Amino acid sequence: MRQLLKLFNEIKDDLKIVEQELYQVVQTPDALLTETSVHLLNAGGKRLRPAFCLLGGKFYNYDIKKLLPLAVALELIHMASLVHDDVVDASMTRRGMPTVKAKWGNRISVHVGDYLFAKSLILISSYKEPLITRVLSDTSVKMSEGEIQQISTSFNVNQYLKDYFYRIKRKTALLISASCQLGAVACGAPKEIYLPLNRYGHYIGMAFQITDDILDMVANKNKLGKPIGGDLRQGIITLPVIYALEKSPRKERLRDLIVKEVKSDKEVYEAIEIIKKSGGIKYSFDIADKYIHKARIHLAKLPDNTIKSTLNLAAEFIKVRKF
């Protein structure tokens, strides 16, 4: 993912300003609140949404002062959604790096998430342009819809492509799309600029989540930073699974494995093998490719400049990333 950030050379210095501002914004007199927020910031993250926001701004009277509150707000919304995703029920465990939940518990997670989200609203309320508020509030509603759908359909093998696309649009694509679009909007860009950016963001967001879901099954465990098959363990039915449940000669066995709410490592690996052999991985890469192609079609509508080349490379990179 560092390679992806290398692509963003034109905004490197301003991303540092965003980073400083993120640490600044979460300071509060409450020690615990500051500690948990700083923990989240230190845990890293690619700051993709601020990056896309700044790149969007580059298409029209770029002004970091106009972009800074928005770029920070986008990352805060993303962080809030991550920390809320960590909230679990008593029966569940989560592997990998310590999360806010693991360190401080569910109740703190929920209120820290609320705090970060509310902080983003203060930043957003500094903009007079109603489109910014409207897009971000719509996106927030839909992000929650996506999360709820993910929970209510977990371990459910009767899912179709439309359910999957409904979910990843809400979970991922909408906020990336908003980031690309609103960066341009914040700088005063007209529709001819911000609409293609919105579509570009939407399609790379979809492709990004599909490759994320593929990598959860095929990535090198060390590069991924967590054990593979996490989605299968949590009962999240992703694109390769939907394909395999339809096409695999061993779909009955796969079905039995998927619905088990507690799976052994061996069962997870067996499910992944069935999915791989079904062609589900290749199918999913092909779908991601189609989205990337669509992203590039919309990008082509924008004026030629170095940023356009960067966004083309970013789209290309999503296809080939390994982690």
Place this chain on the structure above:
Amino acid sequence: MRQLLKLFNEIKDDLKIVEQELYQVVQTPDALLTETSVHLLNAGGKRLRPAFCLLGGKFYNYDIKKLLPLAVALELIHMASLVHDDVVDASMTRRGMPTVKAKWGNRISVHVGDYLFAKSLILISSYKEPLITRVLSDTSVKMSEGEIQQISTSFNVNQYLKDYFYRIKRKTALLISASCQLGAVACGAPKEIYLPLNRYGHYIGMAFQITDDILDMVANKNKLGKPIGGDLRQGIITLPVIYALEKSPRKERLRDLIVKEVKSDKEVYEAIEIIKKSGGIKYSFDIADKYIHKARIHLAKLPDNTIKSTLNLAAEFIKVRKF
């Protein structure tokens, strides 16, 4: 509490419109999301915030069309905070009526809360007046700060008046204050109207939370709808406790009881007896009285009309309510 709503006769019909709109707003294609939201609405609630919002509007060119999105948004923010308060950790249990958490689990609670809150943002973003967005985003940040402080200070006997007032201002008073103020703002009222309403709301909000905290110890269990001493069980140190920890001849014993993370009913009743005998209840009622007095001083600055009398009665009612 029904008596309180009787006071609000002037806005009875418009409150019904708010109620209908609340049910309308939470409709979504997602069955689970609609079901949980409707469950929350059916669980009742006094709709105090919408009521104060409409009453605020009565002081200046009252227009239900201008007030409706705001009144609904205020209740949604309140509901979101309640459902997030239900999120618990594995070690905790909660008594009383089934909550969203008890019925659907932590993960659903967190995302339903996010959904309701995000829905409120869509409504708020329909207002052009920046003060509305600013006050509500500030209030949301501070509400989270209050919740975090409540968690981080639970079972901690080294708390002072300022910690308590910091918390109840954030947990309760700010949103009631915003409701009173912004109702007037939404109708285009000038500062001379909305500032006294802000202060009135703040002081009755403080008094309201203090009496709530008193009732948690002295109310009739059936009228309260839950066992008494809930705050003590959860380790929340309220005003009567702070007083007793300072003044009671049995403060050492009280301290030992308070810090126990699991208390028997007998221990809860013993703690309440110590607090009552210390004069902590009377002291707290006196503080609530002082806030009510302050609320009335600010109310006096407003033009005389029937709504002003209603708000005076509402302030008076907070003192004498039994549940």
